[in-house]
Amino acid sequence: MLENYLPVLIFMGVGLLVGIGMTAAGLILSPHRPDREKNSPYECGFEAFEDSRMKFDVRYYLVAILFIIFDLEIAFLFPWAVVLDSIGTFGLVAMAIFLGLLVVGFIYEWKKGALEWE
Amino acid sequence: MNFVTPDFMPAMPEIFLLTIVCAILIIDLFLKDESRGATYMLSLIALAATAILSFTGYSQETVTTFNDSFILDPMASILKVAICVVVMGVFIYAKDYLIDRNIYKGEYFILGLFGVMGMMVMVSAGNFLTVYLGLELLSLSMYAMIAMQRDSAIASEAAMKYFILGAIASGMLLYGMSMVYGVTGSLDLANLNKAVSTADRIVMSFGLVFIILGIAFKLGAVPFHMWMPDVYQGSPTSVTLYISSAPKIAAFAMMYRLLVDGLTDMHADWQMILIILSVLSMALGNIIAIAQTNLKRMFAYSTIAHVGFIVMGVLTGTQAGYGASMFYAIVYAIMSVGGFGMIALLSRAGFEADNIDDFKGLNQKSPWFAFIMMAILFSMAGVPPFLGFWAKISVLQEAVNSGLVWLAIVGVVTSVIGAFYYLRVVKVIYFDKPMDNTPIKASMDIRMALSINGVAILALGLYPTALIALCINTFS
Amino acid sequence: METFVFYIFSAFMVLSALMVISVNNPVKAAFFLVLSFFASAAIWLLLEAEFLAIILVIVYVGAVMVLFLFVVMMLDINMVQIKKGFVNNLPLAVAVAIAMFATIFFVVGGESFSQSVFTIPDRHGADYSNVAELGKVLYSDYVYSFEIAAVILLVGIIAAISLTLRRRPNTRHQKIEDQIAVKSKDRLQVVKVDAQPRKYEPAKEEQK
Numbered sequence: 001m002l003e004n005y006l007p008v009l010i011f012m013g014v015g016l017l018v019g020i021g022m023t024a025a026g027l028i029l030s031p032h033r034p035d036r037e038k039n040s041p042y043e044c045g046f047e048a049f050e051d052s053r054m055k056f057d058v059r060y061y062l063v064a065i066l067f068i069i070f071d072l073e074i075a076f077l078f079p080w081a082v083v084l085d086s087i088g089t090f091g092l093v094a095m096a097i098f099l100g101l102l103v104v105g106f107i108y109e110w111k112k113g114a115l116e117w118e
Numbered sequence: 119m120n121f122v123t124p125d126f127m128p129a130m131p132e133i134f135l136l137t138i139v140c141a142i143l144i145i146d147l148f149l150k151d152e153s154r155g156a157t158y159m160l161s162l163i164a165l166a167a168t169a170i171l172s173f174t175g176y177s178q179e180t181v182t183t184f185n186d187s188f189i190l191d192p193m194a195s196i197l198k199v200a201i202c203v204v205v206m207g208v209f210i211y212a213k214d215y216l217i218d219r220n221i222y223k224g225e226y227f228i229l230g231l232f233g234v235m236g237m238m239v240m241v242s243a244g245n246f247l248t249v250y251l252g253l254e255l256l257s258l259s260m261y262a263m264i265a266m267q268r269d270s271a272i273a274s275e276a277a278m279k280y281f282i283l284g285a286i287a288s289g290m291l292l293y294g295m296s297m298v299y300g301v302t303g304s305l306d307l308a309n310l311n312k313a314v315s316t317a318d319r320i321v322m323s324f325g326l327v328f329i330i331l332g333i334a335f336k337l338g339a340v341p342f343h344m345w346m347p348d349v350y351q352g353s354p355t356s357v358t359l360y361i362s363s364a365p366k367i368a369a370f371a372m373m374y375r376l377l378v379d380g381l382t383d384m385h386a387d388w389q390m391i392l393i394i395l396s397v398l399s400m401a402l403g404n405i406i407a408i409a410q411t412n413l414k415r416m417f418a419y420s421t422i423a424h425v426g427f428i429v430m431g432v433l434t435g436t437q438a439g440y441g442a443s444m445f446y447a448i449v450y451a452i453m454s455v456g457g458f459g460m461i462a463l464l465s466r467a468g469f470e471a472d473n474i475d476d477f478k479g480l481n482q483k484s485p486w487f488a489f490i491m492m493a494i495l496f497s498m499a500g501v502p503p504f505l506g507f508w509a510k511i512s513v514l515q516e517a518v519n520s521g522l523v524w525l526a527i528v529g530v531v532t533s534v535i536g537a538f539y540y541l542r543v544v545k546v547i548y549f550d551k552p553m554d555n556t557p558i559k560a561s562m563d564i565r566m567a568l569s570i571n572g573v574a575i576l577a578l579g580l581y582p583t584a585l586i587a588l589c590i591n592t593f594s
Numbered sequence: 595m596e597t598f599v600f601y602i603f604s605a606f607m608v609l610s611a612l613m614v615i616s617v618n619n620p621v622k623a624a625f626f627l628v629l630s631f632f633a634s635a636a637i638w639l640l641l642e643a644e645f646l647a648i649i650l651v652i653v654y655v656g657a658v659m660v661l662f663l664f665v666v667m668m669l670d671i672n673m674v675q676i677k678k679g680f681v682n683n684l685p686l687a688v689a690v691a692i693a694m695f696a697t698i699f700f701v702v703g704g705e706s707f708s709q710s711v712f713t714i715p716d717r718h719g720a721d722y723s724n725v726a727e728l729g730k731v732l733y734s735d736y737v738y739s740f741e742i743a744a745v746i747l748l749v750g751i752i753a754a755i756s757l758t759l760r761r762r763p764n765t766r767h768q769k770i771e772d773q774i775a776v777k778s779k780d781r782l783q784v785v786k787v788d789a790q791p792r793k794y795e796p797a798k799e800e801q802k
Binding site: 001002003004005009054055056058059060061062064065066067068069071072073075076078079080082083086087090091094095097098101102104105106108109112113114 | 596599639640642644645648649652653656657658661664665668669717718719720722723724725726728729730732733734737740741743744745747748750751752754755758759760761
Binding site for chain 2: 698701702706707711734735736737738739742743745746748749750752753756757760
């Protein structure tokens with residue numbers, strides 16, 4: 001089985017080489033003349049007004065968590081799709097119940113208004 | 119493929135509960151805040167029906183299904199009924215409290231029911247996977263329930279502490295399970311026993327230590343008890359009611375499934391560890407409880423002491439010992455739900471009756487509830503003829519029978535020390551002057567349920583034979 | 595060859611895991627966590643746990659860490675303050691870590707899992723699919739666990755919503771459906787004003 005993944009390994013190696021190679025080339029070959037003004041951060045040519053970090057709206061996390069939950073649900077679908085013909089009706093019903101439970105969750109989040117961005 | 123469709127009948131209570139919880143969840147969405155009572159009533163009906171279904175499924179034989187990941191034995195049936203009944207009490211006691219605090223939401227009941235589902239999965243778990251999944255289902259529901267009172271800083275703190283420590287404990291449990299799985303190659307608890315004799319002893323013991331650590335955390339045995347006082351005190355009383363009662367029954371079941379169903383052959387190894395846990399829990403719980411002025415904290419330490427007794431029954435390694443321990447776990451849950459129910463009863467909007475001083479002169483306000491509180495406290499202290507006495511005596515008896523006389527003596531001595539702080543509360547109730555004259559305001563159902571709870575502690579204490587026999591027969 | 599790849603990825607994983615807890619910049623820490631996830635996915639792949647490796651990349655690297663990175667980039671956490679305790683507690687932490695490692699190493703050690711105890715599992719051919727093997731048992735033998743997993747996800751949804759959703763009734767926002775449904779009489783009201791003889795003050799006007 002592992003031989004199928006050899007191209008992936010080679011790709012990772014090549015990717016690593018290209019990435020490191022380009023950064024290194026840029027570092028070595030490019031002219032490097034920094035001064036204080038060049039290094040200072042700026043906002044459209046002005047001095048920065050405030051810190052870019054800020055309090056984050058909790059709704060962002062809500063959307064993120066809901067996304068991850070449904071992402072995980074998708075993860076369960078892959079093996080099911082691969083073996084659907086050998087597990088038969090029982091597997092189909094098992095997945096129907098699984099998805100049904102998450103549909104209940106989906107109805108809940110829709111009706112609660114968790115998907116709305118006021 | 120040689121796969122036979124599993125038999126669904128043994129898992130009927132779980133399937134029923136899951137279906138009805140989903141229905142309640144959808145119904146609750148369409149209810150207005152004024153008609154939230156419907157969710158409450160439906161939840162109680164769901165629990166009652168699940169209890170009845172579990173009860174009708176009772177049989178002396180052990181049935182397994184779902185490729186051995188589900189076990190239905192007498193212990194599972196009895197504990198499921200006990201869990202459902204206790205959680206019904208929790209919901210009834212919590213209702214007024216939730217309304218007063220403006221946190222009367224459908225989610226409390228729904229998460230509570232999902233927690234019950236998790237406990238039921240734990241109780242009849244047949245392999246490591248289901249033990250762990252049931253535990254996570256229960257824990258996740260409890261974390262969310264604690265944090266639900268969002269404006270309360272101490273509730274958030276309690277939820278955070280519980281969540282982080284609980285996650286670490288789950289990780290430890292999983293690590294231990296993976297070690298055992300690594301050397302035995304089996305997730306099934308029943309197969310584990312066959313594999314123990316051939317497996318690498320050292321790695322097995324290593325995994326065992328981590329498994330016990332996870333169990334001890336969930337039970338709250340010393341030295342893994344640190345979370346309990348803070349979480350009990352920080353959570354709203356409605357949630358403390360929940361986390362202090364039924365999950366201990368489930369934790370006992372988890373201990374039984376993992377150590378006895380799975381690793382009986384390693385009894386010599388785990389007995390020593392459990393003895394240490396038991397002695398430390400009884401001693402530390404009872405001694406530190408004396409210094410508490412907050413009743414919720416005091417009950418938390420008293421829980422730690424009770425857990426010491428539950429562990430003591432299991433560590434004897436005899437069938438009768440498991441029965442005694444199971445009896446103790448059920449009795450503890452009944453007492454605990456009553457004790458926190460009294461706190462919920464006396465609390466009202468903007469006032470938490472969680473200090474011992476808040477119980478001053480309860481007798482002048484309401485002699486009946488003073489009597490019930492006295493029954494609960496005496497029972498916890500182990501004063502005859504209340505129910506707690508029989509629980510203590512049966513565990514101690516089994517400890518003596520299996521030759522652990524010194525352990526029984528430690529149990530008796532620490533109980534006597536512990537009796538002091540229970541009696542102090544009784545003294546406050548009967549002999550002190552009330553701090554204020556606010557009458558007790560509570561709806562009919564909470565009064566009824568508390569009365570039944572208190573009377574049950576006394577009545578079952580006077581006629582304990584049936585319940586004890588039921589628990590002892592479970593294992594023989 | 596396989597052993598070589600294993601050691602490369604193990605080294606990556608251990609080093610990046612160390613960096614996660616020791617670098618000062620939280621964004622860099624998150625990136626190192628991604629790297630350690632990648633390396634552990636590769637190790638799983640070496641064990642022929644193909645599905646787990648793919649899921650680790652899709653779910654953790656693809657979803658969890660990317661979302662996490664957004665937050666870490668934007669959040670106002672003062673790392674200097676958080677790191678204060680780090681140096682002070684470092685000796686204790688190192689001591690505990692070494693003690694833990696020593697216990698595990700000397701008690702369990704390498705021998706317990708060595709080849710003399712366990713035979714090396716057979717290598718599968720190129721046509722072997724770990725995903726299919728997993729699927730065959732997951733939806734039949736382990737269907738009970740599978741459905742409980744769905745219940746846990748459902749509880750996750752409920753918990754997340756009940757803990758974070760806060761209604762804000764007084765935020766202003768566009769209601770498109772109301773805008774479309776509007777009729778001319780909702781916007782314009784024609785008021786009959788009787789003609790009156792001209793006085794000093796101008797006639798009262800009613801406006802809506």
